[in-house]
Amino acid sequence: MKSWIAFWSILKKDIQNYYLKPPNISWGIIFPLSWTLMQFIRSGSLNIIEFLPGLMSMSILFGTTSMLAVTITFERKGRSFERLLLAPISLNTMVLAKITGAVLFGILNAFIPAAVAAFFADLTGVNWGVVLLAVCLISITSTLLGLLIAVSAKEVFEAQTFSNFFRFPMLFLCGLFIPIHELPAFFRLLSYCLPLTYGTDILNGAIAQTNTMPSLLCIPVLLAFAVFLFVICRYNINRKWIL
Amino acid sequence: MDIVNVTNLKKTYGDFAAVNGVDFSIGQGEIFGFLGPNGAGKTSTINMMIGLAKPTEGTIIIKGIDVRKQVKKAQSIMGIVPDESNLYDELDGFENLCFCASLYGMRKEERESKAKQLLDEFRLTEAGKRPFKAYSKGMRRKLVIAAGIIHSPQILFLDEPTTGIDIESARQIRELIVELKNQGTTVFITTHYIEDAERICDRIAFIVSGKIIAIGSIPELMESISHGYMIRLSAEESIMKYAADLQARFEGCNIKASQNNSLVLASQNRIPLLPVIQYFDEKGVSIYEARQLSPTLEDVFVKVTGIEAEKLEKEKEKGVAGK
Ligand SMILES: Nc1ncnc2c1ncn2[C@@H]1O[C@H](COP(=O)(O)OP(=O)(O)OP(=O)(O)O)[C@@H](O)[C@H]1O
Numbered sequence: 001m002k003s004w005i006a007f008w009s010i011l012k013k014d015i016q017n018y019y020l021k022p023p024n025i026s027w028g029i030i031f032p033l034s035w036t037l038m039q040f041i042r043s044g045s046l047n048i049i050e051f052l053p054g055l056m057s058m059s060i061l062f063g064t065t066s067m068l069a070v071t072i073t074f075e076r077k078g079r080s081f082e083r084l085l086l087a088p089i090s091l092n093t094m095v096l097a098k099i100t101g102a103v104l105f106g107i108l109n110a111f112i113p114a115a116v117a118a119f120f121a122d123l124t125g126v127n128w129g130v131v132l133l134a135v136c137l138i139s140i141t142s143t144l145l146g147l148l149i150a151v152s153a154k155e156v157f158e159a160q161t162f163s164n165f166f167r168f169p170m171l172f173l174c175g176l177f178i179p180i181h182e183l184p185a186f187f188r189l190l191s192y193c194l195p196l197t198y199g200t201d202i203l204n205g206a207i208a209q210t211n212t213m214p215s216l217l218c219i220p221v222l223l224a225f226a227v228f229l230f231v232i233c234r235y236n237i238n239r240k241w242i243l
Numbered sequence: 244m245d246i247v248n249v250t251n252l253k254k255t256y257g258d259f260a261a262v263n264g265v266d267f268s269i270g271q272g273e274i275f276g277f278l279g280p281n282g283a284g285k286t287s288t289i290n291m292m293i294g295l296a297k298p299t300e301g302t303i304i305i306k307g308i309d310v311r312k313q314v315k316k317a318q319s320i321m322g323i324v325p326d327e328s329n330l331y332d333e334l335d336g337f338e339n340l341c342f343c344a345s346l347y348g349m350r351k352e353e354r355e356s357k358a359k360q361l362l363d364e365f366r367l368t369e370a371g372k373r374p375f376k377a378y379s380k381g382m383r384r385k386l387v388i389a390a391g392i393i394h395s396p397q398i399l400f401l402d403e404p405t406t407g408i409d410i411e412s413a414r415q416i417r418e419l420i421v422e423l424k425n426q427g428t429t430v431f432i433t434t435h436y437i438e439d440a441e442r443i444c445d446r447i448a449f450i451v452s453g454k455i456i457a458i459g460s461i462p463e464l465m466e467s468i469s470h471g472y473m474i475r476l477s478a479e480e481s482i483m484k485y486a487a488d489l490q491a492r493f494e495g496c497n498i499k500a501s502q503n504n505s506l507v508l509a510s511q512n513r514i515p516l517l518p519v520i521q522y523f524d525e526k527g528v529s530i531y532e533a534r535q536l537s538p539t540l541e542d543v544f545v546k547v548t549g550i551e552a553e554k555l556e557k558e559k560e561k562g563v564a565g566k
C-alpha cells in the first residue's frame with residue numbers, strides 16, 4: 001500500500017511536470033509530422049496505410065527516449081533523484097514509477113499520427129487490439145532503452161546525444177521505412193537484435209498486413225526484451241548510482 | 244540503549260581512503276555530532292549510513308537493522324537532510340513537502356496537514372506557494388529540513404544544516420533540533436561549526452582524514468586535554484615584563500603571554516589569588532581583572548587535531564562562496 005502511494009505520487013509528479021515540456025513535444029510530435037511531410041513532398045504521394053506503422057514506431061521511440069533523458073538525467077543533476085533512491089520503496093517500484101510516465105507518453109504519441117491518418121485514409125481494416133498491444137510493447141522496450149542510455153549519461157545533453165546515436169540508426173534498421181529484406185546482410189543481423197524491429201513488424205501486420213514474421217512470435221520476443229532490459233537497467237542503477 | 248552501531252566502516256575511492264575505519268555508536272534520543280574539516284569524510288560516512296553509498300568494509304546497524312542487507316527497511320525510519328538542497332525546483336514549497344511525504348507512504352490528508360503545519364512552524368507559509376527555485380538560501384535550507392522530518396523519522400541525519408545561513412535561521416534550526424530530540428528523535432549531525440556542536444550535541448566525534456581521533460561527551464572531551472587551572476590577569480599597563488619573576492616566585496605556575504596588558508597563569512593545582520595580587524600591588528600595578536579560564540571545545544579540538552578552529556570555519560566559508 002505504502003509503495004503504491006509512492007508509485008502514484010512519482011508518476012503524477014512526472015506527468016504534471018515533464019509531459020508537456022517543449023523537448024518532448026518537439027521530439028515526439030513535431031519531428032514525426034515533419035518527417036511525414038518530407039516523405040510526402042519528396043514522393044508527391046504517400047501510401048498512408050503503409051507509412052503509418054513506421055511513423056507510429058518513430059513517434060514512440062522519440063517520445064519515450066527524450067522523456068527519460070529529462071526525467072532522469074535532469075533530476076540526477078539537480079540531485080532530487082537522490083530522494084527517490086533514499087525513499088523506503090524498492091528499486092523496482094521506483095524504476096517502474098519512473099518509466100510508467102514515459103511508457104504512457106509513448107502510447108499517447110503513437111496515436112497522434114494514427115488520429116491524423118484517420119482523416120486521410122480508410123483505417124477500418126486495422127486490427128486495433130493488436131495495434132494497442134504492439135504500441136504498448138514498443139513503448140515499454142523503447143523506454144527501457146532510453147533508461148539504459150540515461151543511466152550511462154551524466155548530463156542532459158549527453159543523454160540526448162547518446163539517445164540520438166541509437167535512435168537515428170534505428171529508424172533505418174528496424175523496418176520503419178525501409179523493409180528489412182532490402183538491407184545488406186550485416187545490417188539485417190543488427191536489425192534482429194533490436195526490439196523495435198519486432199514491434200514495427202507487428203504494427204505492419206495489424207495495419208497494412210505487410211508483416212514478415214508471425215506476430216505470435218514477435219510478442220514473446222518483445223516481452224523477453226522488456227524483461228532483459230529491465231534487469232540490466234536495474235543492475236546498472238544499483239551499480240552506478242549507489243556509489 | 245544504542246540505536247546506531249557502526250564498526251570498522253571504510254570507504255575507498257580508487258586507492259584513496261575517504262573513510263578509514265571508523266567506529267562509533269549513538270544512543271537512543273541522542274544528538275551526535277560529527278565535527279571535522281573539509282574532506283574529512285563526514286558526508287561519505289553519512290552516505291554509507293543512509294544507503295546512498297556502498298561501504299568498502301564494515302557494518303552499520305541502525306535499530307537492529309543491518310543497513311547493508313536491508314537498506315529499504317532502515318530507510319523507512321530515517322529522515323535525511325543532505326548537504327545540498329535537493330528538492331524540486333519547479334514544485335512549490337507545499338507540493339515539495341507533500342511529495343516527499345508520499346515517498347514514505349503518507350496518505351493525502353495526513354501529508355497535507357503535516358506540510359501546512361511544518362510550513363507554519365518554519366515561517367514559510369507565504370513562501371509555500373512559491374516555486375522552490377525562487378527561494379533564498381536560508382529558505383531552501385529550512386524547507387529541506389522540513390522535508391526531512393515530515394514523516395516523523397526515528398533517526399534524523401543532518402549534513403551541515405547551518406552552513407551558509409544567517410545567525411537567526413541557524414538559531415532556529417538549532418532550536419528545532421533540540422525540540423526533535425526532546426520528542427525522542429535521535430539526531431546525527433555533521434558540522435564545521437564547533438559552537439554549533441558545543442551548543443546542542445550530547446556527544447561529539449572529531450573526524451580528520453577519514454579517522455575519528457576523539458569521541459565522547461563534551462565534559463569527557465574536556466577532561467581528555469587535562470587542562471589544569473588557568474587564570475588571566477589584566478592590568479592597565481603592560482605586565483609581561485614580570486613574567487619571569489612571577490614564575491620564579493610561584494612554584495608550579497606556568498606563565499603564558501596573552502595580550503599586551505594581560506597574562507595567563509597556568510597550573511596543575513588551584514592558584515590562590517591573594518599572593519598574586521599582592522605581588523603586583525607591591526610593584527605598584529593595579530590588577531583590575533582576574534578571571535578563571537575554562538577550556539572550550541575549541542581548545543580540545545585544536546589540541547587533538549592540530550587544526551586551528553578558525554581555519555576550519557574559514558575553509559567552509561570559502562567553499563560556500565566558491566560554489
Ligand atoms: N565520489 C567520489 N569519488 C572520489 N573521491 C571522493 C568521492 N566522494 C568523496 N570523495 C573524497 O573523499 C573525501 C571525503 O569527502 P567527504 O565529502 O566525505 O568530506 P566531508 O567531510 O563531507 O567534507 P566537507 O566538509 O567539504 O563536506 C574527500 O577527499 C573527497 O574528495
Ligand SMILES: [Mg+2]
Nearest residue numbers: 285286287326
Ligand atoms: Mg560534506
